[in-house]
Amino acid sequence: MFKDGIFKGKRILVTGGGTGLGRGMAERFLSLGAEVIICGRRKSVCDEAAAEMMAAHGGKVTAYGVDIRDAAAVDAMVEDIFKGGPLTDLVNNAAGNFISRTEDLSPRGFDAVANIVMHGTFYVTHAVGKRWIASGKPGSVISIVVTWVHNGGPYVVPSAMSKSAVHTMTKSLAIEWGRYGIRLNAIAPGEIPTEGMNKRLTPTEQPGARTAKRNPMGRTGRMEELQNLATFLLSDGCPWLSGETIAMDGAQALATGGNYYELREWTDEQWTAARDAIKAQNERDRAQRG
Known part of the structure; x- marks a missing residue:
């Protein structure tokens, strides 16, 4: 579909680029000639991903370990990146989410999602955007959101609220920063099974099973589609496209709402099992981070 080397000369930052959807996008950009920068909380994971991508495709991938909830750390990272030349594009992919009955949420649980998805996405966008404006450089931003921004997300309320904020940021800054040649768009993908998503959103189910059963096209999404x-x-083929959120979910949100409404049928025992599975996964992740 795309010409070889179409991204030659581009420098693209992908947050959460060491795993899952972020790594998939970063790898495609690299294969098309871009210089790629990835970041995540676990630098070792990003370093490993960068080495594997370069071994497979050549090119240059730089990895940073940063917690995007820390505005000062984000600004320092972006400043260091720009010392090697301006970014041309940003992909806001880093996120956090888990299923829970809202009445069971703690303030800490809410903040764990909102501080990454809403605050962190803004911190990175702001740090990059203000440097584009100061230097007179154009740029393009993609943010990964969800279809729930249009109709709500029961049982994932912190994510639904935060992704809705990112959706609104996309529209707002497309208007405000359009005069500087800066475009912002968002993608709202349906379920594309990844390890992180499955562990916290469908911890007691077979990955993709619910989507395959309910989706009008009878399947989950594929990484290559995203x-x-x-x-x-991010290409130069749509320079007038800005401020849009594009759903890519096989029409599932249109048909079913695309959210977790059906979890209203879960019993207390099922919620306890899911909560225990998520807690165990969080403990394993903390052990891996040391």
Whole structure:
């Protein structure tokens, strides 16, 4: 679909680029000639991903370990990146989410999601955007959101609220920063099974089973479909496209709402099992981070 080397000369930052959807997009950009920068909380994971991507595709991938909830750390990272040349594009992919009955949420649980998804996405966008404006450089931003921004997300309220904020940021800054040649768009993908998503959103189920049963196309999404859409949005082929959130979910949100409404049928025992599975996974992740 895309010409070889179409991204030659681009420098693209992908947050959460060491795993899952972020790594998939970063790898496609690299294969098309971009210089890629990835960041995540676990630098060792990003370092490993960077080495594997370069071994497979050549090119240059730089990894940073940063917690995007820390505005000062984000600004320091972006400042260091720009010392090597301005970014041309940003992909806001880093996120956090887990299923829970809202009445069971603690303030800490809410903040764990909101501080990454809403605050962190703004911190990175702000740090990059203000440097583009100061230097007179154009740029393009993609943010990964969810279809729930249009109709709500029961049982994932912190994510639904925070992703809605990112959706609104996309529209607002597309208007405010358009005069500087800066475009902002968002992608709202349906379920594309990844390890992190499955552990916290469907911890007691077979990955993709619910989507395959309910989706009008009878399947989950594929990584290459997201890669292709993200590549198109960052390409030079749509310079007047800005302020849009594009759903890519096989029409599932149109047909079913695309959210977790059906979890209203879960019993207390099922919620306890899910909560225990998520807690165990969080403990394993903390042990891996040391």
